[in-house]
């Protein structure tokens with residue numbers, strides 16, 4: 001890499017539970033990704049947060065495990081519609097992402113071509129590494145924000161600072177210890193995570 005080459009910083013975002021609301025499937029008693037386009041709803045403050053990341057000079061990249069197709073819950077067509085709806089909703093408030101990277105694999109997939117122990121399924125850092133290569137991003141100057149410990153693990157493995165979205169619960173503390181997945185910061189939502197990065201960047205630049 002040449003000395004004059006400009007290297008960008010990135011904010012990597014998990015998708016489900018960070019950008020769009022999770023869905024509670026009553027019949028199965030689980031909270032999971034939306035599997036129908038009507039279920040896609042942005043979490044309040046997300047557009048504002050993404051716009052703030054751009055103002056701060058970060059590229060914004062979605063990095064998301066989407067095993068729904070591998071598990072047979074989701075078709076490519078529905079996945080594409082969900083993506084489009086998300087991007088359309090973001091665009092209504094002038095927000096957009098610079099890249100979207102998805103892992104469609106699952107080690108126990110029903111669909112043969114997606115059944116693999118890939119390098120891109122978080123907690124592995126493959127999606128972040130690929131995005132960094134494609135978009136010329138310095139991972140050590142970048143952030144990973146997600147609502148799962150696998151997001152924290154992927155971010156740490158890639159060399160980013162990490163923010164876990166959620167509330168601190170004892171059971172989570174225990175899992176953080178057990179899985180060695182301690183985030184650098186915890187924030188209740190993406191809006192607050194953006195404020196945190198803004199403060200952090202300002203303080204850092206003042207040094």
Ligand SMILES: [Mg+2]
Nearest residue numbers: 014016017147
């Ligand atoms: Mg998530």
Ligand SMILES: [Zn+2]
Nearest residue numbers: 103105118120
């Ligand atoms: Zn994968």
